[in-house]
Amino acid sequence: MAERPEDLNLPNAVITRIIKEALPDGVNISKEARSAISRAASVFVLYATSCANNFAMKGKRKTLNASDVLSAMEEMEFQRFITPLKEALEAYRREQKGKKEASEQKKKDKDKKDSEEQDKSREEEEEDEERLDEDDQNEEEEIDN
Amino acid sequence: MAAAAAAGSGTPREEEAPGGEAAASQAQAPTSAPGGVRLSRLPLARVKALVKADPDVTLAGQEAIFILARAAELFVETIAKDAYCCAQQGKRKTLQRRDLDNAIEAVDEFAFLEGLFQR
Numbered sequence: 001m002a003e004r005p006e007d008l009n010l011p012n013a014v015i016t017r018i019i020k021e022a023l024p025d026g027v028n029i030s031k032e033a034r035s036a037i038s039r040a041a042s043v044f045v046l047y048a049t050s051c052a053n054n055f056a057m058k059g060k061r062k063t064l065n066a067s068d069v070l071s072a073m074e075e076m077e078f079q080r081f082i083t084p085l086k087e088a089l090e091a092y093r094r095e096q097k098g099k100k101e102a103s104e105q106k107k108k109d110k111d112k113k114d115s116e117e118q119d120k121s122r123e124e125e126e127e128d129e130e131r132l133d134e135d136d137q138n139e140e141e142e143i144d145n
Numbered sequence: 146m147a148a149a150a151a152a153g154s155g156t157p158r159e160e161e162a163p164g165g166e167a168a169a170s171q172a173q174a175p176t177s178a179p180g181g182v183r184l185s186r187l188p189l190a191r192v193k194a195l196v197k198a199d200p201d202v203t204l205a206g207q208e209a210i211f212i213l214a215r216a217a218e219l220f221v222e223t224i225a226k227d228a229y230c231c232a233q234q235g236k237r238k239t240l241q242r243r244d245l246d247n248a249i250e251a252v253d254e255f256a257f258l259e260g261l262f263q264r
Contacts, residue, residue, distance in 0.1 A: 008195050014186050015221060019240075022222035023229050029240040033228070036245050037221055040258050044220045045195045045213055047257050052209065053202050064196070064205035069212045077254045081219045088185075088215045089208065 009038050048072050187214040227252055 015038045019029055049064070051072035056064050066089055073081050189207075192214040196205045225240070227248040232240050246262060249255040
């Protein structure tokens with residue numbers, strides 16, 4: 001069952017919330033108007049995608065990237081969106097970076113912890129050996145990495 | 146944290162509203178940063194589905210999808226406000242379909258929407 005692209009709607013609850021927050025308190029929106037805006041938003045995305053894709057193809061790229069979309073906004077005469085979009089993009093990149101660093105840090109911590117535990121057990125063995133041998137083997141560098 | 150939210154929002158009302166969270170009956174993309182700045186309300190999966198509907202599009206990067214989602218939000222805000230101006234002139238407090246039609250005709254940038262709402 002093929003759906004037409006403009007039938008792919010964005011969730012009504014979210015659309016409604018965005019509309020209500022954009023408007024003053026006490027203003028309502030009819031169901032028809034809301035669904036019309038929802039469809040318009042879908043068409044907007046489709047149109048922007050198509051525009052952005054043109055820029056990507058011009059750049060001989062197969063993957064749409066953020067700057068393609070920003071160029072599309074300009075092409076569509078939505079320049080007023082460009083600044084807020086750039087800000088949002090930076091915040092998004094920071095968040096992504098933060099997430100990546102957090103998971104890398106977790107991994108590092110885990111690795112460090114694992115190797116520390118290994119060192120500890122090695123040390124204990126060494127101490128035992130020291131007692132037996134009475135040798136001066138307190139140099140941890142003995143352990144080869 | 147609140148400062149970050151305020152600084153990060155060139156757009157209106159980015160801060161978290163507990164009521165808003167509770168009211169979300171639809172699935173939301175988990176795109177809110179720990180700092181509380183909600184980066185995008187629209188679920189990226191749906192936006193991605195729209196992007197993929199274009200037969201000419203091969204691939205789209207995550208950042209591109211995100212910006213499209215955000216742009217769509219800005220678009221909804223913009224068109225709602227423009228339509229409201231028309232309703233206000235009619236001294237109504239409820240936005241009707243015809244207000245949208247008027248906004249589309251009046252605003253050049255919305256030209257691509259003409260003909261969309263033919264009954």
